[in-house]
Amino acid sequence: MDSAAVDRLVVTGKASAAEGVAILELARPDGRRLPDWTPGAHIDVTLGNGETRQYSLCGDRWDAHRYRVAVLREVDGRGGSAYVHDELAAGDEVTLGGPRNNFAMVPSARYVFVAGGIGITPLLPMITQAERVGAEWTLLYGGRRRASMAFLDDLARYGERVRVVPQDEAGLLPLASWLGGPRTDTVVYCCGPAPLLAAVEQTVAAAGWAPHRLRTERFTAAEVGAPVRDAPFTVELARTGTSVTVTPQISVLAAARDAGATTLSSCEKGTCGTCETTVLDGVPDHRDSILADHERAAGDCMFPCVSRSCTDRLVLDL
Template identity: 85%
Template structure:
């Protein structure tokens, strides 16, 4: 456990028996369940080729629900935590060139992506912003990359120069962005305005995106295909809650549509996607959903539960 920046600690996690940890790929995250019962999701930001160590970084969130405060104030070297995953809702797609944009603690999933891009010989650049230089984690790790990285502390240089970086669309470039919601919204707006193709942007949100009202207010029916049980989902009940009441043992964690733990296959019907994970083409496919937040566009959904 070490300090990565002001209000950011880096945790190194190993198995008590020294055994091998699960393999993972850039963009993956794990669930960490703490001794106070809180479970949080953190991006893996260490060396994916080290089979015995996971590294995550935790930002102290003064307005959070207590998980980060526990890590900063209570967790000590030698304490045990429970891990779930890894899962990857933010995979690195093959591309000859990448533009990485990170805000604050959003640098964490980007670090292994940079390493992977170097391994395969892809061109890449990074635009990394934060409120203050002292609060920006892993600057020493990034310094070795020289001019490929532009560091923009807001108190020194203002907001990220998105217009400069995104003003000219490139068909050979995929943009990966992780950070606060306003940054992701600004990047999406800049790319749309500049004429980038929608599939050129990949994002990961730490907090749920704002969504409008559900497609329908009327109750709908959910059939659990594995048992044949049918349950009616009213406007104040989530699909996840309804499935559990009907006997399903679906795992979940954030229950806000950001972590991906409860991903469920849709066998019939059209889901009303309300998560912050799926890309547009994945939503259009309609073959999976996150029942903690998503609902139904049709009278009936059949789920692989």
């Protein structure tokens, strides 16, 4: 998973993509080249009100001087989207972190994309990439109302490969019929609200798809059970040799920072990937919403903002 140095960007354009969805165009003030990115990547944007939010890049990855993101107004949000919609204007500066990619597009002969609402954003560059390499693909795109669904005009040119399902017109997405039976040449990518992700996971499992054929991205943290252990454990910071005790009341990230580590973080909910840390020894208790099952089994990295330890001791590359 990649990262780039923190940078300053200026808003070069702001427009409406649908009801409640604003598009931002971002560039460096001096026009210099931006860090490269791949389909599925997101950036961390620190706004003028001090809030940091993660937005999927949904523009042209071959445009080296401009990023595009789409921001949904969250009625019950923490203030970031309201600031973007009501106060952020062309000419304003924001702080950039990333790009990072926790939703990378793997090579495949065929793709099935499923989007719910603003979850369309990371899938747009994937569709473009699939077109470039000549892969087969289809998109099932749902939303509450047609007027609230962004990028419909852009998608119209793909004809029957795209099925648009506004809930007020056609009900819930027909997942079973759209996904069909398991195929070894196909990867399913899904992004959207938690109920949609759960429904897709259940549909794929019921149809007999192999688990690694489904890739999902969450905007909110998945529900997890209690930690594997409720006793304190030791975290050793390998770069300094410092050890710190992590009690049930604090996170590994907080304990590491108290011991002098300078790990960057953003969401602190296990969804953005900013604080990814290499595990050198011990077995992490993964509690994030990012890693796939095979990555969890490898046990060589963790997100210390939410994840903990299965063993008495963890050694981290900090």
